[in-house]
Amino acid sequence: MASVTKVRRARGERRRRELLEAALDVIDQRGVQATTHRAVAEAAGVPLATTTYYFESIDHLLEEALMLFVTEEAARLRALAERLRGTTASPAEIAADFARELAEGSPWERPLKRVQFELYLEASRRPRLREAAQQCVATYVELTEVALTAAGSPRAAEGARLFVALADGLGLHGSFAPSDRPHTPADLSAALTELFIPFAMGADERAAWAERLAEPRGGAAVAGGAPAADQTHGRGR
Amino acid sequence: MASVTKVRRARGERRRRELLEAALDVIDQRGVQATTHRAVAEAAGVPLATTTYYFESIDHLLEEALMLFVTEEAARLRALAERLRGTTASPAEIAADFARELAEGSPWERPLKRVQFELYLEASRRPRLREAAQQCVATYVELTEVALTAAGSPRAAEGARLFVALADGLGLHGSFAPSDRPHTPADLSAALTELFIPFAMGADERAAWAERLAEPRGGAAVAGGAPAADQTHGRGR
Protein backbone atom coordinates (compact mmCIF):
# COMPACT_ATOMS: atom_id res chain seq x y z
CA MET A 1 0.00 0.00 0.00
CA ALA A 2 2.79 2.31 0.88
CA SER A 3 4.65 1.16 -2.22
CA VAL A 4 1.58 1.80 -4.32
CA THR A 5 1.49 5.45 -3.59
CA LYS A 6 5.22 5.62 -3.87
CA VAL A 7 5.31 4.20 -7.39
CA ARG A 8 2.46 6.37 -8.54
CA ARG A 9 4.02 9.40 -6.99
CA ALA A 10 7.29 8.70 -8.70
CA ARG A 11 5.62 8.72 -12.10
CA GLY A 12 3.58 11.75 -11.21
CA GLU A 13 6.67 13.57 -10.07
CA ARG A 14 8.42 12.86 -13.32
CA ARG A 15 5.46 14.08 -15.31
CA ARG A 16 5.17 17.14 -13.15
CA ARG A 17 8.82 17.87 -13.61
CA GLU A 18 8.54 17.56 -17.37
CA LEU A 19 5.70 20.01 -17.32
CA LEU A 20 7.76 22.49 -15.34
CA GLU A 21 10.66 22.18 -17.74
CA ALA A 22 8.34 22.62 -20.68
CA ALA A 23 6.93 25.68 -18.96
CA LEU A 24 10.43 27.12 -18.62
CA ASP A 25 10.97 26.64 -22.32
CA VAL A 26 7.76 28.43 -23.11
CA ILE A 27 8.56 31.22 -20.66
CA ASP A 28 11.91 31.68 -22.32
CA GLN A 29 10.38 31.72 -25.77
CA ARG A 30 7.25 33.76 -25.22
CA GLY A 31 7.49 35.38 -21.82
CA VAL A 32 5.75 34.62 -18.56
CA GLN A 33 2.50 36.36 -19.32
CA ALA A 34 2.14 34.65 -22.66
CA THR A 35 2.68 31.19 -21.21
CA THR A 36 -0.65 29.37 -21.39
CA HIS A 37 -1.85 25.97 -20.38
CA ARG A 38 -2.11 25.04 -24.01
CA ALA A 39 1.38 26.17 -24.87
CA VAL A 40 2.90 24.25 -21.98
CA ALA A 41 0.93 21.13 -22.75
CA GLU A 42 1.96 21.25 -26.37
CA ALA A 43 5.59 21.83 -25.48
CA ALA A 44 5.52 18.87 -23.11
CA GLY A 45 3.63 16.71 -25.58
CA VAL A 46 0.79 15.98 -23.18
CA PRO A 47 -2.95 16.57 -23.39
CA LEU A 48 -4.29 19.94 -22.36
CA ALA A 49 -5.96 18.74 -19.19
CA THR A 50 -2.68 17.46 -17.79
CA THR A 51 -1.53 20.91 -16.81
CA THR A 52 -4.61 21.58 -14.76
CA TYR A 53 -4.45 18.13 -13.27
CA TYR A 54 -0.99 18.68 -11.85
CA PHE A 55 -1.22 22.33 -10.95
CA GLU A 56 -3.83 24.26 -9.08
CA SER A 57 -3.78 27.11 -11.58
CA ILE A 58 -1.69 28.62 -14.29
CA ASP A 59 -0.13 31.00 -11.79
CA HIS A 60 0.94 28.14 -9.56
CA LEU A 61 2.45 26.41 -12.56
CA LEU A 62 4.36 29.51 -13.60
CA GLU A 63 5.61 30.26 -10.15
CA GLU A 64 6.71 26.72 -9.50
CA ALA A 65 8.52 26.61 -12.82
CA LEU A 66 10.42 29.77 -11.99
CA MET A 67 11.32 28.39 -8.60
CA LEU A 68 12.62 25.25 -10.25
CA PHE A 69 14.80 27.44 -12.40
CA VAL A 70 16.34 28.95 -9.30
CA THR A 71 17.13 25.62 -7.69
CA GLU A 72 18.59 24.31 -10.95
CA GLU A 73 20.78 27.35 -11.27
CA ALA A 74 21.95 26.91 -7.72
CA ALA A 75 22.93 23.32 -8.41
CA ARG A 76 24.72 24.26 -11.59
CA LEU A 77 26.68 27.04 -9.96
CA ARG A 78 27.61 24.99 -6.96
CA ALA A 79 29.76 22.86 -9.22
CA LEU A 80 31.48 25.91 -10.61
CA ALA A 81 32.11 27.24 -7.11
CA GLU A 82 33.72 23.94 -6.18
CA ARG A 83 35.98 24.18 -9.17
CA LEU A 84 37.01 27.71 -8.28
CA ARG A 85 37.69 27.16 -4.62
CA GLY A 86 41.38 26.77 -4.13
CA THR A 87 42.42 27.43 -7.71
CA THR A 88 45.63 29.25 -8.29
CA ALA A 89 44.71 30.64 -11.70
CA SER A 90 45.22 34.30 -12.38
CA PRO A 91 42.36 36.74 -11.84
CA ALA A 92 42.08 37.18 -15.60
CA GLU A 93 41.75 33.45 -16.11
CA ILE A 94 39.18 33.16 -13.37
CA ALA A 95 37.19 35.96 -14.94
CA ALA A 96 37.28 34.20 -18.31
CA ASP A 97 36.26 30.86 -16.84
CA PHE A 98 33.53 32.51 -14.87
CA ALA A 99 32.22 34.42 -17.86
CA ARG A 100 32.19 31.34 -20.03
CA GLU A 101 30.23 29.34 -17.53
CA LEU A 102 27.73 32.10 -16.81
CA ALA A 103 27.14 32.77 -20.46
CA GLU A 104 27.00 29.25 -21.79
CA GLY A 105 26.57 26.47 -19.31
CA SER A 106 23.08 25.37 -18.48
CA PRO A 107 21.22 22.22 -17.59
CA TRP A 108 19.16 22.67 -20.75
CA GLU A 109 20.64 22.98 -24.20
CA ARG A 110 19.84 26.60 -24.77
CA PRO A 111 20.66 28.95 -21.97
CA LEU A 112 17.09 29.85 -21.04
CA LYS A 113 18.77 33.16 -20.65
CA ARG A 114 15.59 35.17 -20.65
CA VAL A 115 13.99 33.11 -17.94
CA GLN A 116 16.14 34.77 -15.34
CA PHE A 117 15.02 38.21 -16.40
CA GLU A 118 11.43 37.13 -16.70
CA LEU A 119 11.70 35.91 -13.15
CA TYR A 120 13.12 39.20 -11.95
CA LEU A 121 10.49 41.29 -13.66
CA GLU A 122 7.68 39.03 -12.54
CA ALA A 123 9.04 39.08 -9.00
CA SER A 124 8.70 42.81 -8.88
CA ARG A 125 4.95 42.33 -9.27
CA ARG A 126 4.20 39.03 -7.55
CA PRO A 127 5.17 38.89 -3.90
CA ARG A 128 5.22 35.11 -4.03
CA LEU A 129 8.12 35.25 -6.46
CA ARG A 130 10.14 37.83 -4.59
CA GLU A 131 11.83 35.33 -2.40
CA ALA A 132 12.74 33.14 -5.35
CA ALA A 133 14.26 36.05 -7.23
CA GLN A 134 16.17 37.19 -4.18
CA GLN A 135 17.45 33.69 -3.67
CA CYS A 136 18.50 33.56 -7.29
CA VAL A 137 20.54 36.71 -6.94
CA ALA A 138 21.92 35.49 -3.64
CA THR A 139 23.09 32.30 -5.33
CA TYR A 140 24.94 34.25 -7.98
CA VAL A 141 26.38 36.55 -5.36
CA GLU A 142 27.67 33.67 -3.28
CA LEU A 143 29.33 32.07 -6.26
CA THR A 144 30.81 35.37 -7.28
CA GLU A 145 32.15 35.89 -3.81
CA VAL A 146 33.94 32.57 -4.07
CA ALA A 147 35.36 33.60 -7.41
CA LEU A 148 36.50 36.96 -6.11
CA THR A 149 38.13 35.34 -3.14
CA ALA A 150 39.79 32.82 -5.39
CA ALA A 151 41.06 35.66 -7.52
CA GLY A 152 42.57 37.24 -4.46
CA SER A 153 40.25 40.13 -3.75
CA PRO A 154 40.44 41.44 -0.21
CA ARG A 155 36.91 42.79 -0.57
CA ALA A 156 35.10 39.85 -2.13
CA ALA A 157 31.94 40.15 -0.06
CA GLU A 158 31.63 43.82 -0.74
CA GLY A 159 32.12 43.52 -4.45
CA ALA A 160 30.17 40.39 -5.35
CA ARG A 161 26.86 42.19 -5.72
CA LEU A 162 28.31 44.62 -8.20
CA PHE A 163 29.78 41.90 -10.35
CA VAL A 164 26.46 40.13 -10.51
CA ALA A 165 24.68 43.35 -11.42
CA LEU A 166 27.22 44.07 -14.11
CA ALA A 167 26.93 40.59 -15.54
CA ASP A 168 23.15 40.71 -15.50
CA GLY A 169 23.10 44.12 -17.10
CA LEU A 170 25.39 42.97 -19.87
CA GLY A 171 23.36 39.81 -20.31
CA LEU A 172 20.17 41.78 -20.60
CA HIS A 173 21.68 44.16 -23.11
CA GLY A 174 23.11 41.23 -24.99
CA SER A 175 19.70 39.66 -25.44
CA PHE A 176 18.81 42.24 -28.06
CA ALA A 177 22.24 43.22 -29.28
CA PRO A 178 22.60 43.66 -33.03
CA SER A 179 23.76 40.44 -34.60
CA ASP A 180 26.78 42.11 -36.12
CA ARG A 181 28.07 43.02 -32.69
CA PRO A 182 26.95 40.27 -30.36
CA HIS A 183 27.93 40.10 -26.73
CA THR A 184 30.42 37.35 -26.16
CA PRO A 185 31.83 35.71 -23.07
CA ALA A 186 35.00 37.61 -23.89
CA ASP A 187 33.15 40.92 -23.51
CA LEU A 188 31.81 39.82 -20.18
CA SER A 189 35.21 38.64 -19.10
CA ALA A 190 36.78 41.97 -20.03
CA ALA A 191 34.08 43.87 -18.19
CA LEU A 192 34.48 41.81 -15.05
CA THR A 193 38.20 42.32 -15.20
CA GLU A 194 37.75 46.09 -15.25
CA LEU A 195 35.52 45.98 -12.22
CA PHE A 196 37.96 43.69 -10.51
CA ILE A 197 40.67 46.32 -10.40
CA PRO A 198 39.20 48.37 -7.55
CA PHE A 199 38.38 45.18 -5.72
CA ALA A 200 41.90 43.86 -6.07
CA MET A 201 43.37 46.90 -4.42
CA GLY A 202 44.54 46.96 -0.88
CA ALA A 203 42.51 48.99 1.59
CA ASP A 204 44.95 51.83 1.67
CA GLU A 205 45.20 52.26 -2.04
CA ARG A 206 41.46 52.03 -2.38
CA ALA A 207 41.02 54.70 0.27
CA ALA A 208 43.44 56.94 -1.52
CA TRP A 209 41.36 56.65 -4.69
CA ALA A 210 38.18 57.47 -2.82
CA GLU A 211 39.82 60.60 -1.56
CA ARG A 212 41.08 61.43 -4.98
CA LEU A 213 37.65 61.03 -6.57
CA ALA A 214 36.01 63.24 -3.97
CA GLU A 215 38.35 66.13 -4.63
CA PRO A 216 36.94 68.93 -6.74
CA ARG A 217 38.77 69.26 -10.01
CA GLY A 218 39.94 72.41 -11.63
CA GLY A 219 40.70 71.41 -15.19
CA ALA A 220 38.49 69.82 -17.78
CA ALA A 221 39.79 66.34 -17.20
CA VAL A 222 41.16 64.30 -14.36
CA ALA A 223 44.88 64.32 -14.67
CA GLY A 224 45.78 60.75 -15.39
CA GLY A 225 47.66 58.97 -12.73
CA ALA A 226 47.47 57.39 -9.37
CA PRO A 227 45.47 58.70 -6.46
CA ALA A 228 48.46 59.97 -4.58
CA ALA A 229 49.04 63.46 -5.94
CA ASP A 230 52.71 62.97 -6.54
CA GLN A 231 52.22 60.11 -8.96
CA THR A 232 51.90 61.11 -12.56
CA HIS A 233 52.24 57.99 -14.67
CA GLY A 234 49.86 57.78 -17.55
CA ARG A 235 49.28 61.51 -17.75
CA GLY A 236 49.73 63.54 -20.92
CA ARG A 237 50.04 60.47 -23.12
CA MET B 1 -10.17 72.66 -45.31
CA ALA B 2 -6.54 72.35 -44.51
CA SER B 3 -7.27 73.81 -41.11
CA VAL B 4 -10.09 71.35 -40.61
CA THR B 5 -7.90 68.36 -40.86
CA LYS B 6 -5.25 70.16 -38.88
CA VAL B 7 -7.56 70.81 -35.96
CA ARG B 8 -8.90 67.31 -36.00
CA ARG B 9 -5.46 65.90 -36.29
CA ALA B 10 -4.28 67.96 -33.38
CA ARG B 11 -7.02 66.53 -31.20
CA GLY B 12 -6.42 63.09 -32.52
CA GLU B 13 -2.73 63.37 -31.79
CA ARG B 14 -3.42 64.42 -28.23
CA ARG B 15 -5.78 61.53 -27.74
CA ARG B 16 -3.35 59.16 -29.29
CA ARG B 17 -0.61 60.39 -27.07
CA GLU B 18 -2.76 59.96 -23.98
CA LEU B 19 -3.43 56.40 -24.99
CA LEU B 20 0.27 55.72 -25.38
CA GLU B 21 1.03 57.16 -21.97
CA ALA B 22 -1.77 55.15 -20.45
CA ALA B 23 -0.34 52.09 -22.15
CA LEU B 24 3.05 52.77 -20.59
CA ASP B 25 1.43 52.93 -17.18
CA VAL B 26 -0.27 49.62 -17.74
CA ILE B 27 2.92 48.07 -19.07
CA ASP B 28 4.76 49.20 -15.99
CA GLN B 29 2.08 47.86 -13.70
CA ARG B 30 1.20 44.59 -15.36
CA GLY B 31 3.82 43.84 -17.97
CA VAL B 32 3.74 44.03 -21.74
CA GLN B 33 1.99 40.76 -22.36
CA ALA B 34 -0.75 41.52 -19.87
CA THR B 35 -1.49 44.90 -21.38
CA THR B 36 -4.88 44.65 -23.07
CA HIS B 37 -7.07 46.99 -25.03
CA ARG B 38 -9.46 47.09 -22.16
CA ALA B 39 -6.81 47.87 -19.57
CA VAL B 40 -5.37 50.70 -21.64
CA ALA B 41 -8.79 52.15 -22.38
CA GLU B 42 -9.71 52.09 -18.74
CA ALA B 43 -6.43 53.66 -17.68
CA ALA B 44 -6.90 56.43 -20.23
CA GLY B 45 -10.54 56.89 -19.32
CA VAL B 46 -11.79 56.33 -22.85
CA PRO B 47 -14.21 53.81 -24.36
CA LEU B 48 -12.91 50.44 -25.37
CA ALA B 49 -13.19 51.01 -29.10
CA THR B 50 -10.90 54.01 -28.95
CA THR B 51 -7.79 51.88 -28.72
CA THR B 52 -8.64 49.99 -31.86
CA TYR B 53 -9.65 53.17 -33.61
CA TYR B 54 -6.25 54.77 -33.13
CA PHE B 55 -4.07 51.72 -33.45
CA GLU B 56 -4.00 49.01 -36.01
CA SER B 57 -3.65 46.28 -33.41
CA ILE B 58 -2.66 45.72 -29.83
CA ASP B 59 0.89 44.94 -30.94
CA HIS B 60 1.19 48.21 -32.78
CA LEU B 61 -0.09 50.03 -29.72
CA LEU B 62 2.39 48.30 -27.46
CA GLU B 63 5.31 48.84 -29.75
CA GLU B 64 4.52 52.47 -30.33
CA ALA B 65 4.18 53.03 -26.61
CA LEU B 66 7.58 51.52 -25.95
CA MET B 67 9.09 53.63 -28.69
CA LEU B 68 7.57 56.71 -27.10
CA PHE B 69 9.25 55.71 -23.87
CA VAL B 70 12.59 55.72 -25.61
CA THR B 71 12.17 59.16 -27.14
CA GLU B 72 10.96 60.54 -23.82
CA GLU B 73 13.95 59.10 -22.06
CA ALA B 74 16.23 60.60 -24.65
CA ALA B 75 14.71 64.02 -24.11
CA ARG B 76 14.99 63.73 -20.36
CA LEU B 77 18.60 62.65 -20.45
CA ARG B 78 19.61 65.30 -22.93
CA ALA B 79 18.90 67.88 -20.26
CA LEU B 80 21.10 66.03 -17.79
CA ALA B 81 23.88 65.78 -20.32
CA GLU B 82 23.73 69.51 -20.87
CA ARG B 83 24.04 70.07 -17.14
CA LEU B 84 27.05 67.78 -16.92
CA ARG B 85 28.96 69.16 -19.84
CA GLY B 86 31.59 71.50 -18.58
CA THR B 87 30.96 70.93 -14.90
CA THR B 88 33.92 71.04 -12.57
CA ALA B 89 32.40 68.88 -9.87
CA SER B 90 34.38 65.99 -8.47
CA PRO B 91 33.90 62.51 -9.94
CA ALA B 92 32.14 61.44 -6.76
CA GLU B 93 29.71 64.32 -7.03
CA ILE B 94 29.06 63.61 -10.67
CA ALA B 95 28.37 59.98 -9.83
CA ALA B 96 25.92 61.01 -7.12
CA ASP B 97 24.15 63.49 -9.38
CA PHE B 98 24.01 60.95 -12.13
CA ALA B 99 22.67 58.24 -9.87
CA ARG B 100 20.00 60.50 -8.44
CA GLU B 101 18.75 61.50 -11.86
CA LEU B 102 18.79 57.99 -13.25
CA ALA B 103 16.98 56.57 -10.27
CA GLU B 104 14.40 59.26 -9.68
CA GLY B 105 13.80 61.71 -12.46
CA SER B 106 11.15 60.91 -14.99
CA PRO B 107 8.62 62.68 -17.12
CA TRP B 108 5.87 60.82 -15.28
CA GLU B 109 5.39 60.83 -11.56
CA ARG B 110 6.45 57.28 -10.90
CA PRO B 111 9.62 56.15 -12.55
CA LEU B 112 8.05 53.65 -14.92
CA LYS B 113 11.16 51.82 -13.97
CA ARG B 114 9.99 48.47 -15.19
CA VAL B 115 9.05 49.75 -18.61
CA GLN B 116 12.68 49.86 -19.61
CA PHE B 117 13.19 46.23 -18.71
CA GLU B 118 9.94 45.21 -20.31
CA LEU B 119 11.17 46.88 -23.45
CA TYR B 120 14.47 45.03 -23.32
CA LEU B 121 12.89 41.67 -22.80
CA GLU B 122 10.26 42.24 -25.43
CA ALA B 123 12.91 43.43 -27.85
CA SER B 124 14.71 40.13 -27.57
CA ARG B 125 11.61 38.52 -29.08
CA ARG B 126 10.17 41.14 -31.42
CA PRO B 127 12.50 42.30 -34.15
CA ARG B 128 10.48 45.47 -34.55
CA LEU B 129 11.46 46.53 -31.05
CA ARG B 130 15.13 45.71 -31.33
CA GLU B 131 16.04 49.01 -32.81
CA ALA B 132 14.13 50.88 -30.14
CA ALA B 133 15.85 48.98 -27.36
CA GLN B 134 19.24 49.46 -28.93
CA GLN B 135 18.54 53.14 -29.30
CA CYS B 136 17.51 53.28 -25.66
CA VAL B 137 20.77 51.77 -24.55
CA ALA B 138 22.66 54.00 -26.95
CA THR B 139 21.01 57.02 -25.39
CA TYR B 140 22.09 55.99 -21.93
CA VAL B 141 25.56 55.20 -23.18
CA GLU B 142 25.94 58.59 -24.81
CA LEU B 143 24.86 60.36 -21.68
CA THR B 144 27.18 58.25 -19.60
CA GLU B 145 30.03 59.02 -21.88
CA VAL B 146 29.42 62.70 -21.32
CA ALA B 147 29.38 62.10 -17.59
CA LEU B 148 32.57 60.07 -17.68
CA THR B 149 34.27 62.70 -19.74
CA ALA B 150 33.06 65.38 -17.38
CA ALA B 151 34.45 63.35 -14.50
CA GLY B 152 37.78 63.26 -16.24
CA SER B 153 37.99 59.72 -17.51
CA PRO B 154 40.51 59.24 -20.29
CA ARG B 155 38.55 56.19 -21.46
CA ALA B 156 34.98 57.49 -21.39
CA ALA B 157 33.89 55.89 -24.63
CA GLU B 158 35.30 52.54 -23.66
CA GLY B 159 33.71 52.51 -20.25
CA ALA B 160 30.28 53.97 -20.83
CA ARG B 161 28.71 50.68 -21.82
CA LEU B 162 29.84 49.03 -18.63
CA PHE B 163 28.43 51.77 -16.46
CA VAL B 164 25.08 51.50 -18.16
CA ALA B 165 25.07 47.74 -17.73
CA LEU B 166 25.98 48.07 -14.07
CA ALA B 167 23.27 50.64 -13.49
CA ASP B 168 20.69 48.54 -15.29
CA GLY B 169 21.67 45.43 -13.42
CA LEU B 170 21.38 47.19 -10.10
CA GLY B 171 18.08 48.71 -11.14
CA LEU B 172 16.73 45.33 -12.11
CA HIS B 173 17.86 43.77 -8.87
CA GLY B 174 16.43 46.71 -7.00
CA SER B 175 12.98 46.16 -8.44
CA PHE B 176 12.49 43.16 -6.22
CA ALA B 177 14.85 43.96 -3.39
CA PRO B 178 13.56 43.23 0.10
CA SER B 179 11.94 46.31 1.53
CA ASP B 180 14.22 46.32 4.52
CA ARG B 181 17.26 46.71 2.29
CA PRO B 182 16.09 48.76 -0.68
CA HIS B 183 18.43 49.92 -3.36
CA THR B 184 19.02 53.63 -3.06
CA PRO B 185 20.62 56.19 -5.34
CA ALA B 186 23.47 56.15 -2.84
CA ASP B 187 24.09 52.47 -3.57
CA LEU B 188 24.12 53.15 -7.27
CA SER B 189 26.43 56.08 -6.78
CA ALA B 190 28.84 53.98 -4.74
CA ALA B 191 28.81 51.24 -7.34
CA LEU B 192 29.47 53.64 -10.17
CA THR B 193 32.31 55.14 -8.21
CA GLU B 194 33.95 51.75 -7.82
CA LEU B 195 33.76 51.11 -11.53
CA PHE B 196 35.07 54.57 -12.18
CA ILE B 197 38.43 53.80 -10.63
CA PRO B 198 39.81 51.73 -13.51
CA PHE B 199 38.41 54.24 -15.95
CA ALA B 200 40.04 57.14 -14.17
CA MET B 201 43.46 55.59 -14.48
CA GLY B 202 45.96 56.68 -17.01
CA ALA B 203 46.83 54.28 -19.77
CA ASP B 204 50.10 53.22 -18.22
CA GLU B 205 48.71 52.42 -14.85
CA ARG B 206 45.78 50.60 -16.39
CA ALA B 207 48.13 48.52 -18.50
CA ALA B 208 50.17 47.67 -15.46
CA TRP B 209 47.05 46.37 -13.75
CA ALA B 210 46.13 44.28 -16.76
CA GLU B 211 49.51 42.68 -16.61
CA ARG B 212 49.22 42.17 -12.91
CA LEU B 213 45.85 40.46 -13.23
CA ALA B 214 47.08 38.12 -15.92
CA GLU B 215 49.92 36.84 -13.77
CA PRO B 216 49.39 33.50 -12.12
CA ARG B 217 49.27 33.79 -8.38
CA GLY B 218 50.96 31.69 -5.83
CA GLY B 219 49.45 32.85 -2.56
CA ALA B 220 45.89 32.87 -1.40
CA ALA B 221 45.29 36.57 -1.87
CA VAL B 222 46.48 39.42 -4.03
CA ALA B 223 48.95 41.39 -2.03
CA GLY B 224 47.60 44.88 -1.60
CA GLY B 225 49.41 47.52 -3.53
CA ALA B 226 49.90 48.93 -6.96
CA PRO B 227 50.44 46.89 -10.11
CA ALA B 228 53.69 48.41 -11.18
CA ALA B 229 56.24 46.73 -9.00
CA ASP B 230 58.15 49.92 -8.33
CA GLN B 231 55.06 51.97 -7.54
CA THR B 232 53.87 51.77 -4.02
CA HIS B 233 51.47 54.66 -3.71
CA GLY B 234 48.57 54.06 -1.43
CA ARG B 235 50.15 51.11 0.22
CA GLY B 236 50.87 51.15 3.90
CA ARG B 237 51.25 54.89 4.07
Next chain:
DNA sequence: GCAGAAGCTGGACAAAAGTCCAGCCTTTGT
Protein backbone atom coordinates in the same frame (compact mmCIF):
# COMPACT_ATOMS: atom_id res chain seq x y z
C1' DG C 1 -8.67 -12.87 -12.79
C1' DC C 2 -11.14 -9.28 -10.42
C1' DA C 3 -12.83 -5.43 -7.79
C1' DG C 4 -11.68 -1.11 -6.37
C1' DA C 5 -9.02 2.96 -6.43
C1' DA C 6 -6.28 6.19 -8.36
C1' DG C 7 -4.45 8.36 -12.58
C1' DC C 8 -5.55 10.53 -16.48
C1' DT C 9 -7.92 12.95 -20.46
C1' DG C 10 -11.56 14.26 -24.16
C1' DG C 11 -14.56 17.55 -24.43
C1' DA C 12 -17.28 21.25 -22.90
C1' DC C 13 -18.11 25.76 -20.91
C1' DA C 14 -17.60 30.44 -18.99
C1' DA C 15 -14.69 34.33 -18.98
C1' DA C 16 -11.60 37.37 -21.18
C1' DA C 17 -9.65 39.58 -25.05
C1' DG C 18 -9.06 41.35 -30.00
C1' DT C 19 -11.42 43.23 -33.61
C1' DC C 20 -15.01 45.22 -36.32
C1' DC C 21 -18.89 48.13 -37.96
C1' DA C 22 -23.28 50.50 -38.22
C1' DG C 23 -24.70 54.43 -36.87
C1' DC C 24 -24.47 58.58 -33.64
C1' DC C 25 -22.36 63.04 -32.88
C1' DT C 26 -19.47 67.00 -33.65
C1' DT C 27 -17.57 70.19 -36.74
C1' DT C 28 -17.63 73.20 -40.61
C1' DG C 29 -18.30 75.51 -45.14
C1' DT C 30 -22.00 77.85 -47.19
Next chain:
DNA sequence: ACAAAGGCTGGACTTTTGTCCAGCTTCTGC
Protein backbone atom coordinates in the same frame (compact mmCIF):
# COMPACT_ATOMS: atom_id res chain seq x y z
C1' DA D 1 -29.56 77.01 -40.22
C1' DC D 2 -28.22 73.08 -42.61
C1' DA D 3 -26.25 69.24 -44.89
C1' DA D 4 -21.99 66.90 -45.79
C1' DA D 5 -17.87 64.78 -43.73
C1' DG D 6 -15.52 62.70 -40.90
C1' DG D 7 -14.43 61.41 -35.89
C1' DC D 8 -15.95 58.46 -32.50
C1' DT D 9 -18.19 54.62 -29.84
C1' DG D 10 -21.83 51.09 -28.17
C1' DG D 11 -22.29 46.76 -28.80
C1' DA D 12 -21.62 42.44 -30.80
C1' DC D 13 -18.91 38.70 -32.79
C1' DT D 14 -14.89 35.51 -32.86
C1' DT D 15 -10.98 33.60 -30.90
C1' DT D 16 -8.28 32.37 -27.11
C1' DT D 17 -7.80 30.89 -22.50
C1' DG D 18 -8.56 28.86 -17.82
C1' DT D 19 -10.97 25.53 -15.56
C1' DC D 20 -13.76 21.62 -14.71
C1' DC D 21 -15.80 16.92 -14.71
C1' DA D 22 -17.64 12.58 -16.27
C1' DG D 23 -15.92 8.75 -17.54
C1' DC D 24 -12.09 5.79 -19.43
C1' DT D 25 -7.62 3.48 -18.39
C1' DT D 26 -4.23 1.49 -15.55
C1' DC D 27 -2.56 -0.47 -11.58
C1' DT D 28 -2.62 -3.17 -7.15
C1' DG D 29 -3.87 -6.34 -3.52
C1' DC D 30 -6.22 -10.34 -3.01
